[in-house]
Amino acid sequence: MTEMMYREALNRAHFEEMRRDPTVFVMGENIGKRGGSYQVTVGLFDEFGAERVIDTPLAEASFTGAGVGAALAGARPIVDILFVDFTTVPMDAIVNQAAKYEFMSGGQGQVPMVLRTQGGAGNGLAAQHSQSLEALFYHIPGLKLVMPSTPYDAYGLLVSSIRDNQPTIFLEHKLLYMTKGEVPDEEFSIPLGEADVKKEGDDVTLLTYSYMTLKCLEAAELLEKEGISVEVVDLRTLKPLDEKTILESARKTGNVIIVHEACKRGGVGGDIAAMIMEEAYDDLDGPVSRVCGLDTSIPYNLELEKVCIPTVEDIIEAVIKIT
Amino acid sequence: MSKKSPQKEAVKKKGSTKGVSQELLLQMYRNVYATRQFELKCMDLYRQGFIRGYLHPYLGEEAIAAGVCAAISRDDFIVSTHRGHGHCISKGGDFKRMVAEIMGKATGYCKGLGGSMHIFSKEDNNLGANGIVGAGLSLGAGAAMGIKVKKEKKVVVVFFSDGAANQGLFAESMNFAATFDLPVIFMLENNHYAVSTPVECSFGNCDLACKGPAYGMPGICVEGNDAVEVYKVTKSAAERALNGEGPTLIEAKTYRHGGHHVNDPGLYMDQEVLSAWKAKDPLDILGKKIKNKKKLKAIEEQVDRELEEGIEFAKNSPEPSVDEFLASIPNY
Numbered sequence: 234m235t236e237m238m239y240r241e242a243l244n245r246a247h248f249e250e251m252r253r254d255p256t257v258f259v260m261g262e263n264i265g266k267r268g269g270s271y272q273v274t275v276g277l278f279d280e281f282g283a284e285r286v287i288d289t290p291l292a293e294a295s296f297t298g299a300g301v302g303a304a305l306a307g308a309r310p311i312v313d314i315l316f317v318d319f320t321t322v323p324m325d326a327i328v329n330q331a332a333k334y335e336f337m338s339g340g341q342g343q344v345p346m347v348l349r350t351q352g353g354a355g356n357g358l359a360a361q362h363s364q365s366l367e368a369l370f371y372h373i374p375g376l377k378l379v380m381p382s383t384p385y386d387a388y389g390l391l392v393s394s395i396r397d398n399q400p401t402i403f404l405e406h407k408l409l410y411m412t413k414g415e416v417p418d419e420e421f422s423i424p425l426g427e428a429d430v431k432k433e434g435d436d437v438t439l440l441t442y443s444y445m446t447l448k449c450l451e452a453a454e455l456l457e458k459e460g461i462s463v464e465v466v467d468l469r470t471l472k473p474l475d476e477k478t479i480l481e482s483a484r485k486t487g488n489v490i491i492v493h494e495a496c497k498r499g500g501v502g503g504d505i506a507a508m509i510m511e512e513a514y515d516d517l518d519g520p521v522s523r524v525c526g527l528d529t530s531i532p533y534n535l536e537l538e539k540v541c542i543p544t545v546e547d548i549i550e551a552v553i554k555i556t
Numbered sequence: 557m558s559k560k561s562p563q564k565e566a567v568k569k570k571g572s573t574k575g576v577s578q579e580l581l582l583q584m585y586r587n588v589y590a591t592r593q594f595e596l597k598c599m600d601l602y603r604q605g606f607i608r609g610y611l612h613p614y615l616g617e618e619a620i621a622a623g624v625c626a627a628i629s630r631d632d633f634i635v636s637t638h639r640g641h642g643h644c645i646s647k648g649g650d651f652k653r654m655v656a657e658i659m660g661k662a663t664g665y666c667k668g669l670g671g672s673m674h675i676f677s678k679e680d681n682n683l684g685a686n687g688i689v690g691a692g693l694s695l696g697a698g699a700a701m702g703i704k705v706k707k708e709k710k711v712v713v714v715f716f717s718d719g720a721a722n723q724g725l726f727a728e729s730m731n732f733a734a735t736f737d738l739p740v741i742f743m744l745e746n747n748h749y750a751v752s753t754p755v756e757c758s759f760g761n762c763d764l765a766c767k768g769p770a771y772g773m774p775g776i777c778v779e780g781n782d783a784v785e786v787y788k789v790t791k792s793a794a795e796r797a798l799n800g801e802g803p804t805l806i807e808a809k810t811y812r813h814g815g816h817h818v819n820d821p822g823l824y825m826d827q828e829v830l831s832a833w834k835a836k837d838p839l840d841i842l843g844k845k846i847k848n849k850k851k852l853k854a855i856e857e858q859v860d861r862e863l864e865e866g867i868e869f870a871k872n873s874p875e876p877s878v879d880e881f882l883a884s885i886p887n888y
Contacts, residue, residue, distance in 0.1 A: 255706075256702075260701075287701075289732070290731055290735060292728040295697065296694075298693070298694025298695055299694050299729075300698055302683070302695035302697060302698025302700075303705065305683050305684075305695065306683075306700075306702030306706075307706060325688055326691070336669060337669060337676070338665075338669075338676035338678075338684055339664070339667035339669050339670060341665075341666070341676050341677070377888050399888070426888075473886075
């Protein structure tokens with residue numbers, strides 16, 4: 234085991250997979266010599282050179298589409314988009330090309346592409362650099378969607394995403410890059426579609442993912458002191474969704490709160506809540522509730538920004554309300 | 557990165573078939589004729605109710621795909637368009653699986669899931685037709701990037717239209733390919749209409765080939781109805797690409813023989829201009845260059861036979877199974 238930062242775990246996965254498979258390559262803005270805005274691709278250029286660590290022109294629509302084309306030609310591209318906010322620019326390549334090619338071609342044209350990007354608020358980056366847009370991808374059949382919360386998960390899930398034969402949106406959170414955790418020294422992978430019970434409990438289930446997992450764990454610890462036993466389920470991958478683990482936990486505690494940073498309206502929480510109520514209604518003590526971001530664009534001012542994102546206190550309050 | 561100064565290459569000895577083997581001429585003739593008959597038959601099938609949805613005939617443009625595919629190998633990739641039947645046929649497509657796909661049958665190239673606008677043929681390295689105008693530009697540039705990463709010796713030809721040349725992706729993909737000297741040929745099929753909007757009403761500069769040098773690659777204009785001329789310019793562009801010298805833009809001027817799709821009578825088209833283009837029919841132009849008329853006749857008869865077999869095969873093929881379709885939907 235080695236303690237490392239989230240960004241270092243991602244970096245390690247890049248190195249190992251690129252050494253293992255010469256068809257894996259990285260493409261994006263400022264990822265080569267600069268090593269990426271969050272240092273995830275640092276060092277790759279020196280080892281693998283400009284042929285496999287490609288600093289692209291500032292043109293997301295073409296290099297994301299090029300990722301799809303390279304995948305169709307038998308390579309395994311990792312397309313790096315600086316901010317999830319910028320994925321609206323190459324949305325045709327994502328929605329109409331990557332997501333649909335295998336389907337439209339009757340299975341002939343697989344797109345083993347990873348689109349790595351990051352989202353979330355908390356750094357005062359204002360409305361166009363702070364969004365949580367996972368619901369856009371969650372809605373599109375044909376895309377896998379991965380949102381890890383720890384260095385361990387980030388490493389293991391990136392390895393799986395690179396080896397996977399379908400297009401995968403790998404969505405990181407900008408506040409996670411500097412967080413630390415233990416990662417085994419030997420190579421490993423985590424299957425896509427398996428949630429992780431980060432903390433077991435009996436009274437309430439908090440279903441969450443990405444950065445909000447850390448806040449849920451903090452809330453659970455404080456609630457434990459008050460005698461409320463909270464289970465924290467980190468979904469890790471939103472597609473495929475681990476309905477089995479979700480429903481097991483829902484049936485066990487009978488009380489479910491879904492916590493995500495993205496806006497409540499049209500967020501993935503609404504869909505998961507509906508699924509739980511369709512499948513496990515009789516085992517619930519009450520309706521599934523949600524603690525989500527406000528339905529607003531993210532303001533620049535730091536105090537205003539804080540108001541838009543669920544806090545540990547918001548989560549505790551929601552738990553106390555239903556117990 | 558060193559850049560060679562891009563220059564327009566003059567097409568040498570226009571109209572000559574010197575250096576083009578009889579075998580290649582016959583192959584091109586076969587594909588022009590096959591595409592012509594295929595489209596006419598499909599339009600009939602459409603009107604008889606066997607085909608639904610969108611059907612965009614390649615009538616009048618057949619020489620471009622035939623010339624291009626004669627100049628590249630089976631291992632090379634093509635990226636097609638919504639008007640893609642001719643590309644598929646010239647790259648080696650099988651009538652049976654094509655007609656079946658267009659009829660939505662289980663035996664089609666895409667198991668009936670794609671249809672006319674999405675035919676894909678893995679064994680022919682045809683990376684597929686596309687329903688989004690211009691999307692293929694970045695896919696083709698990317699396929700060329702994939703070839704480079706895998707250190708293979710292959711070239712990609714991206715077919716696209718004058719309409720697609722007005723998409724932002726055209727600019728981005730041309731620049732992307734030129735920046736990295738990618739082995740790709742941008743084959744602009746200028747049929748003079750984006751659905752019903754004429755080129756002269758949608759470009760500030762109607763010389764589309766001149767956009768090549770602006771991005772750092774040669775821009776060549778060629779008579780698109782002459783398969784031999786298309787073959788020659790494609791051949792030299794492919795050699796350039798395989799030598800690591802980068803991409804080429806080729807503008808092949810042509811004209812649709814009808815409206816945008818099977819149900820569009822094309823009333824907005826200037827009938828005099830249309831007649832003038834029909835007078836230089838790709839099939840006639842190529843036919844005149846081949847002396848052995850007996851061979852042409854034999855080719856035509858064989859195509860007719862194969863096409864009838866293809867249509868019968870498709871008509872007799874099963875519809876896709878609903879149960880199998882539902883069972884195949886993945887959980888993501």
